[in-house]
Amino acid sequence: EVQLVQSGAEVKKPGESLKISCKGSGYSFTSYWIGWVRQMPGKGLEWMGIIYPGDSDTRYSPSFQGQVTISADKSISTAYLQWSSLKASDTAMYYCARLLDYVPYYFDYWGQGTLVTVSS
Amino acid sequence: DIQMTQSPSSLSASVGDRVTITCQASQDISNYLNWYQQKPGKAPKLLIYDASNLETGVPSRFSGSGSGTDFTFTISSLQPEDIATYYCQQYDNLLIFTFGPGTKVDIK
Numbered sequence: 555e556v557q558l559v560q561s562g563a564e565v566k567k568p569g570e571s572l573k574i575s576c577k578g579s580g581y582s583f584t585s586y587w588i589g590w591v592r593q594m595p596g597k598g599l600e601w602m603g604i605i606y607p608g609d610s611d612t613r614y615s616p617s618f619q620g621q622v623t624i625s626a627d628k629s630i631s632t633a634y635l636q637w638s639s640l641k642a643s644d645t646a647m648y649y650c651a652r653l654l655d656y657v658p659y660y661f662d663y664w665g666q667g668t669l670v671t672v673s674s
Numbered sequence: 675d676i677q678m679t680q681s682p683s684s685l686s687a688s689v690g691d692r693v694t695i696t697c698q699a700s701q702d703i704s705n706y707l708n709w710y711q712q713k714p715g716k717a718p719k720l721l722i723y724d725a726s727n728l729e730t731g732v733p734s735r736f737s738g739s740g741s742g743t744d745f746t747f748t749i750s751s752l753q754p755e756d757i758a759t760y761y762c763q764q765y766d767n768l769l770i771f772t773f774g775p776g777t778k779v780d781i782k
Contacts, residue, residue, distance in 0.1 A: 589771070598761065598775050599761055599776070600773065658727070659765045660708045664718055667717055
């Protein structure tokens with residue numbers, strides 16, 4: 555069974571750093587992309603970027619380039635999303651999702667989400 | 675950047691009604707258009723890929739059509755469990771993705 559299990563909720567202060575995780579199981583982790591999607595409170599879905607754990611090829615949405623870093627450790631089938639200096643506006647639910655490595659490109663399995671709250 | 679619009683932003687319909695949501699791209703995206711359902715407090719779920727292909731296990735009352743810039747998502751007979759927000763999402767060959775703003779569907 556394909557599963558993406560994300561790390562737990564985080565409460566942080568502005569300026570702090572954070573790294574959240576997404577662990578894949580039940581499939582070949584290095585043969586699919588992992589994407590990250592933000593959902594701010596009461597708002598819609600925003601695509602942030604993707605990573606191919608097989609070779610660490612990474613693509614970012616222009617809106618998130620330079621704001622976050624996406625990485626992966628294929629030895630433990632885990633992808634990461636990290637911030638070096640959080641802002642209150644980073645408060646959101648963050649989802650990881652699996653993406654096929656060939657057309658058609660769609661996110662077929664999703665993690666349960668990680669709620670990040672940034673507040674002083 | 676390709677922009678996606680959806681209409682309506684919300685709708686209220688009765689059980690058994692036919693529900694239609696439209697999604698428009700700011701430029702030709704061929705059929706590179708997916709539809710997701712998100713129920714409150716849950717992760718999104720893929721329903722339709724490449725404009726008209728039903729994901730395995732998704733009920734046949736859901737369907738999609740369109741190509742180019744104009745797309746339609748239809749629920750042929752609305753059921754109580756279909757209460758959710760529906761998002762279109764486009765992709766391109768550079769693996770850049772954009773979600774539409776979403777359409778919230780309620781029961782009247």
